[in-house]
Structure formats: C-alpha cells, structure tokens
Amino acid sequence: MTDYPNEYADWQAKRLAALKAPNGWLNIIARVWLAEGTVTVGSAADNDIILSSGPSHIGSLTQDADGQVTYTPEDGAPQVLELSKYNPPRFTAGNLLLEVTTLNGENALRVRDTTSDAPEKLQPLDYFPLDPPGASPPIGSSSKPPRASLSTPPSRSRPMSKPPTKPSSPAMASPTNSSPPTARPKHPNSSSATRRQRT
Numbered sequence: 236m237t238d239y240p241n242e243y244a245d246w247q248a249k250r251l252a253a254l255k256a257p258n259g260w261l262n263i264i265a266r267v268w269l270a271e272g273t274v275t276v277g278s279a280a281d282n283d284i285i286l287s288s289g290p291s292h293i294g295s296l297t298q299d300a301d302g303q304v305t306y307t308p309e310d311g312a313p314q315v316l317e318l319s320k321y322n323p324p325r326f327t328a329g330n331l332l333l334e335v336t337t338l339n340g341e342n343a344l345r346v347r348d349t350t351s352d353a354p355e356k357l358q359p360l361d362y363f364p365l366d367p368p369g370a371s372p373p374i375g376s377s378s379k380p381p382r383a384s385l386s387t388p389p390s391r392s393r394p395m396s397k398p399p400t401k402p403s404s405p406a407m408a409s410p411t412n413s414s415p416p417t418a419r420p421k422h423p424n425s426s427s428a429t430r431r432q433r434t
Contacts, residue, residue, distance in 0.1 A: 251357075332347040
C-alpha cells in the first residue's frame, strides 16, 4: 500500500515549483501569433512587437509561406528555428526567455521575463481536502485533484467505488433481448370445445 498523503503533498510541491520556474506560466509577458513576413521585437516603441521589459531591440522573426521561422538577433546572423510542438525552440535576450510555439500548424512568439516578481506574489493554492484514510469517495465523485493541475497526481492504491447498476426498465429494454415471451390468447371455451370434439 502506497503512502498516498505524502505522494499527494509531493505532487503539490512539484506543481508549485513548475509554476514558479523560469520557464513556468507566471512570468509570461507576451504571446503573439506570427504571420507571413518579418516583425521586429523589443521594448522600444519602434518595434512591431513591443515588450514591457527587456532590451530595446532584440532582433526580428521572419516566417515564410511554408510556416518556417527564422530568428535574426539584433547583432547576429540569421538562425533557422527547428519548430516543435512539444519542444519549442528557445533563445534568450537579456532578462527575457523567448520561444516560438506551434499549435495546429500556427506559430506564436511567447516571451517570459525571468526577473519577474510574479512567482513570489503567488498566493497559496487551494486544494480539495484529502479523503480520510480508508474512506471511500462519494458515488459519482472523482479521486483526482482539480483539472487545473499541470500534471497528473499519484493514483490511489484502492479502486474508486462505482455506483450500483440500475436494473433496466421493461419499457426501455430491447424487444429482441429483454421482452417477455408473448403468450397466445386462450379462448375461454377452448377446453370444453376440445372435449365435445372427442365425444
């Protein structure tokens, strides 16, 4: 039998660490869909994509007609990015972590500020109370934590209770499988008529 309360606490700690990580979700300052053409990126007002922090001029992103993206740093050579849905290409500029994400064939620039104080301002996360040891969850409930989680928590060692199976109503049952056999109507005088034919 696993120590579920401790495993659940470990999962909560890992989830909090993932949220506060430099590549987490709390320090994102921009997410912009890319279209065919070239856009400049930076915090200066003359850029196409203006960021709230970071270097004034980071460089440019060029997307061609086939969806391929090339990143050109302000003082560097062009770099053709290897796009991936599950492992997006990343590059840094000052305090910023930039990546080009791909979803359903569309590309977007996502920017994180690694010096943001947003992770430190995060209030304690609320969770449903853990079931007491040995208690069965209510019928129809789930033993998993809220769906807002970033990863799946450890599973219980005991199966979740299932609701009892409700017997099918005769009116709803399939006529080919569950209907009672049809009885032939009996004539009220059939017995006496048979006796008269034999005499």
